[in-house]
Amino acid sequence: MGKVVKVSGPLVVATGMENANMADVVRVGEQRLIGEILNMNGDSASIQVYEETSGLGPGAEVITTGSPLAVELGPGLIENIYDGIQRPLEEIMHKAGANITRGIEVPALSREKKWAFTPVAKVGDKVQGGDVIGTVQETSVVLHKIMIPPKMSGTLEMVVAAGDYTVEETVAVLKTDKGESVSLTMVQKWPVRVGRPYKHKYPPKAPLCSGQRIIDTMFPIAKGGTAAVPGPFGSGKTVVQHQLAKWADVDIVVYIGCGERGNEMTDVLREFPELKDPRTGESLMKRTVLIANTSDMPVAAREASIYTGITIAEYFRDMGYDVAVIADSTSRWAEALREMSGRLEEMPGEEGYPAYLSSRLAQFYERAGMVECIGSDEDRRGSLTAVGAVSPPGGDLSEPVSQATMRIVKVFWALDSSLAYKRHFPAINWLNSYSLYLDSLKPWFDEKLGKEFLVDREKAMSILQEEASLNEIVQLVGKDSLSPSDQLTLETAKMVREDFLQQNAFVDIDSYSSYDRQEKLLSLILSYDRLCRAAIEKGAQTVDLFAIPARERIGRAKSAEADQYVEVYADIARSMASEIDACAEKGGLDV
The missing domain is CATH 2.40.50.100 (RNA polymerase II/Efflux pump adaptor protein, barrel-sandwich hybrid domain)
Known part of the structure; x- marks a missing residue:
């Protein structure tokens, strides 16, 4: 037991704590506010309080529990909504009303x-x-x-x-x-800052299918992988993460709203129970754990919320499940670190962030992976995939949180506000994004979708890159001055962008696209490009080729029902081939 001698926002300094330990959870004052010891100096302890400290003053009692911040793991986690330190918000509302009473003690389960x-x-x-x-x-x-x-x-x-x-x-x-x-x-307890053990970590071999074509085809993430979604305000980070949470082919989703706006968490709470899970047909909440630590909640609990979420995810991974952790956003978490570091009077690093920012980010992302679970069952494997949003001020990706995250994660989905303003969703910029999992996922793609799939993907990416170069010429001299081949490149790139990469979340059949459907759609677009190039060589006019309504048909085919799209795509391919051949014959006669 100790006494408070200093209060500075969420930071409380207490003396008489010589028997306490680093990382111990403590109760502060008459209201028994929950806190955690950050550092010890003799009998003096610096305590991070996870609740509002107004009204707390020197002389208040501090009692240590003797154990670190831990979460309760057991039945009752799924469908629950917790705050950053695993207090069930619905239970608290029933007990204390709309506002969380300070010091309230409600069991997590x-x-x-x-x-x-x-x-x-x-x-x-x-x-x-x-x-x-x-x-x-x-x-x-x-x-x-x-x-x-x-x-x-x-x-x-x-x-x-x-x-x-x-x-x-x-x-x-x-x-x-x-x-x-x-x-x-x-029920069992586990300290949140300690990763749960496993027997062996394996390199990821299978992709995480999200149903988003630009993610699955262009920049795939592996099950057990790590990804970052950086972007400025209004570029669609939360939209991308909601789509991942809704459609990713995982068994369990842990969604962490870390420092985000309250209305965004409200949207999640309203949407998820109504959404039909494409895998089971049940409500999406039947396999979801939500952690809500919004921007108006105490800043110190924001720092803990990330660890609370990933510990719950590791627990389900240990059962042999595929789990996804969606953290929105790690920038708000880093800001909480910066605030606490400043109050502790630590030497600041770049832009005021603590010097240990990179190591803390690495500790979070390194807990992801495809593992062989502990236990006698040698066949039990689970995966934990971590996806974190990054909100750089003004969209500046050179700031410390973005740079530290890019050094750690293997998939980078760079969001572009100009695409979002054009209503192109997902607003992922195909020229700035990357995935380092393509080589490790190649055997899976070759086996499941055929060796042509990655070849088509490379072809589509090269067309998009050529388009970026050609657009600079078009702005100077106009489109008509380009060669027929280059004009076709621009037309095909437009089809790839608008008919393949862009998806409509308000149309059920287009908001989720299976891998087979993605492969067939991309193959159809590149088939158009290949046939048109052959026709141009035979003398066909680009005016005649572009007059063929192939693009309109392909665009409409995105809304074909799941049990009909194979036939619809085959019909489009046949009619497209015959019409392009007719243009080629006409061009040959004209020559």
């Missing part, structure tokens, strides 16, 4: 709700950390696996029969290797 536990292990089984002892059908789409906590091993002395139990009731008794009997419940 309901202690009253009973879950239907089905045992998997039996008495006498030798088990180790990560082994599954039972299951709970948490939602209609998520089977929650109750696991032995990491670093524990021994023999099961007792396992309860199938039935309904609360998370605090004993479901098994483990006799450890040291001879101690330990009661196991359905």
Whole structure:
């Protein structure tokens, strides 16, 4: 127990804390505000308080809990909405009304709700950390696996029969290797700043299908990979992340609203329950955990929210699930780091950010990966994919957070506000973005979509790059002065941009595009380019070729139903080929 001697916003300094430890969670003042010890100097402790500190003054009591900031992991996480330190917001609203009462203590997982536990292990089984002892059908789409906590091993002395139990009731008794009997419940705690263990990390081999053509085809991210979505205000970062959360082919989504505007989190809370999951047909919330730490909430909790989210994600990864963590936005998190660093009077780094900004970002992104989970089951593998938005002031990608993130992540989706103002969504600039996973994903693409897919992708990218060069000439001398071949390049590039890369989120059939559909659409556009080039060589006029309504048909085909698009694309290809051949014959006769 100690006494407060200084209060500076969320930073509180207390003396008499010689028995406390770094990173301990403490309770401050009569209202028992929750905080965390950042550093120790003799018996003096600097404490980061996760709640509003107005009214707190010198002399207030500080009591340490003796344990670091940890999250509760167990049934009840899915469909829940937490703040940055895992307090359930809906429970708090029922208990305290619209505003969060300072110092309120509400368990992260309901202690009253009973879950239907089905045992998997039996008495006498030798088990180790990560082994599954039972299951709970948490939602209609998520089977929650109750696991032995990491670093524990021994023999099961007792396992309860199938039935309904609360998370605090004993479901098994483990006799450890040291001879101690330990009661196991359905809930376990884990410190948020420590990554959960795994046996082995593998290089990512399969793409994360998001249904967004510019992402999946041009700049794919692997399951277990890392990506950054940088862009200035209004360029569509949140739109891209919402699309990923809605359509990515993962089992669990953890969405962290870190320092974002409250109305954006409100949109998420309203949209997700109404959205149909394309994989299951159920509500998207049935496999989603939301963490809301909006810009008007205490700044210190913003720093913790990122770790809270990724620890929950690691827990589901350990069950063998594919998990995506969507963090919106890491810039707001970095700003919280900067504010706390300034109050601690640390030596500032570039633009006032702490010198350890890069290492903290790396600690977050390095927790992603495709891993072999701990436990006796050698076939159980899970993946954790981390996607973080970056909000550089004024869109300046040379600022520290963007630069540090670019050094760590392997996929960079550069958003462009000029594209967003043109209503081109997703507003990802194809000339500035990149993916370093193409080589590792090549075997998967070759096997599932054929070797032509990546060849077509390279061809489309080269056409877009040629268009950028030709546009400079067009601005000087006009389009008519270009050669027929260059005019065709501009026409094909327009088709790639508007018919392939651009998607309409308000049309259900176009807001999500499967890999097979993407491959066929791109192949159709490049087929048009190839046939037209052959026709031009035979003497066909570009005026006649561009008069063919191929582009209009391809654009309309994006709205073809999922069970009809193969036939529709085949019909377009046949009619397009015959019409281009007719132009070629006419051109040959004219010559």
